[in-house]
Amino acid sequence: MDLMDSNGNILSSTAAKNLVSTTGQSSYTFDSTVNQTLNMTWSSWKGTTPLWIGLRYVTSKNQEVRVGLASIAAYQVSLSPTISSSLFPNTTVIKGTGTMPGDTITADADSSAKATVGSDLSYTLNLSSALGSKSNVTVTESDNNGHxxxxxxxVQSALTIAATTPKFNLVPSDAANLASQSDASVLAWLVQQGGVTATDPNSSSSNGITYATKTTGLGGILGGLAIGSSTTINVYATNSAGNTSNPVALTVTRMPGTLSFQTVTSAVDFGSQTIPLTETIYQPTSAFNVSISDTRDAGKNWYVYASAPALTAGSQQFKGNLIYRNSSTQQALNAGMTLIASGSKASGTTNTTVTSDWSSTKGIMLDALPGIYAGSYSTTVNWTLADTPN
Known part of the structure; x- marks a missing residue:
């Protein structure tokens, strides 16, 4: 009897036992008391094909015949190493687990480095140099039989980068302002708008981290965006050690810009006054503060209007009105929308305080007439902001 592969090749490492000592027999009955131990060197099989237990016999014509009696299915050893370490460009030690104690561990990052899987299946592979610019590391486990x-x-970047607002809008005023700025200034604006931050896993400090992009001519790109169109700019971080993060994508979309009130005083008081014997103009005890935000293109016009119904104290109507006064001219606010201020969008400016030049001769005041009934009078000023004249 012998051990054979599927092709009849003998794999036994020990001599076969001769079960039939005579010649010329046409049949043979196996005796259950006859035992044979067959030895085999593993490397001669490796489990790649079925293993047969078979017989060899020589025919009357002196031809050797090999017959398989039973087979053992192909057996493949599965080695499944792991890498438990986090890998960075400055990593010099790789740790993980192997499948069988005594197996050899190597890595493509350093052909000279070798480690042995311990009894607890762990390994520690010491590299001769840091991983550096390698993007991936492959660890190989091998045994003595060629499996x-x-x-x-x-390999993770030594720096991590993220953006809290990776997509944001660009209004005309910012586009016009950025168009003439340097790449460094525009990049700083992008980082601020996107909420970009970078951290170094190997350091608790962000000192030495700077931001960069491979895109040039940033001002021209942003300034030239059409309304509704977008562009994506990749920003990455670097540190003083020369490590570079993966890029974070910032998508900027050009919007048409807006015109809106930024600040409107919620309440203004004229204090307690003596009922006048003649028509009297009173100043407010606290100043009006009205400002607008304009992110449209430079040169666009704006107009601020104000109106207010008559002042009342319950059912009693105030004798007089809120007025808008400008030097020697004045207009009652209860007569309809009154133009308070107008102007045009200035380049490089988004906020304008409409009431910045109000004084004792300019602004909203109280025109009081004789014969007022004592009381606490109030009204509501309605503000209107428009981009065309009324």
Whole structure:
């Protein structure tokens, strides 16, 4: 009897036992008391094909015939190493687990480095140099019989980068302002708008981290965006050690811009006054503060109007009105919308305080007439902001 592969090749490492000592027999009955131990060197099989237990016999014509009696299915050893370490450009030690104690661990990052899987299945592979610019590391486990298994893990950037607002809008005023600025200034604006931050896993400090992009002519790109169109700019971080993060994508969309009130005083008081014997103009005890935000293109016009119904104290109507006064001219606010201020969008400016030049001769005041009934009078000033004259 012998051990054979599927092709009849003898794999036994020990001499076969002769079960039939005579010649010329046409049949043979196996005796259950006859035992034979067959030895085999593993490397001669490796489990790659079925293993047969078979007989060899010589025919009357002196031809050797090999007959398989039973087979053992092909057996493949599965080696499944792992990498437990986090991998960075400055990593010099890789740790993980192997499948069988005594197996050899190597890595494509350093052909000279080798480690042995311990009894607890762990390994520590010491590299001769840091991983540097490698993007992935493959660790291979191998045994004495030629079986291998691999695992691959990516090398993380030594710097991590993220953006809290990776997509944001660009209004005309910012586009016009950025168009003439340097790439460094525009990049700083992008980082601020996107909420970009970078951290170094190997350091608790952000000192030495700067931001960069491979895109040039940033001002021209943003300034030239059409309304409704977008552009994406990749920003990455670097540190003083020369490490670079993966890029974070910032998408900027050009919007048409807006015109809106930024600040409107919620309440203004004229204090307690003596009922006048003649028509009297009173100043407010606290100043009006009205400002607008304009992110449209430079040169666009704006107009601020105000109106107010008559002042009342319950059912009693105030004798007089809120007025808008400008030097020697004045207009009652209860007569309809009164133009308070107008102007045009200035380049490089988004906020305008409409009431900045109000004084004792300019602004909203109280025109009181004789014969007022004592009381606490109030009204509501309605403000209107428009981009065309009324």
């Amino acid at each position: 291998t298994g691999t695992v691959t893990k990516p």
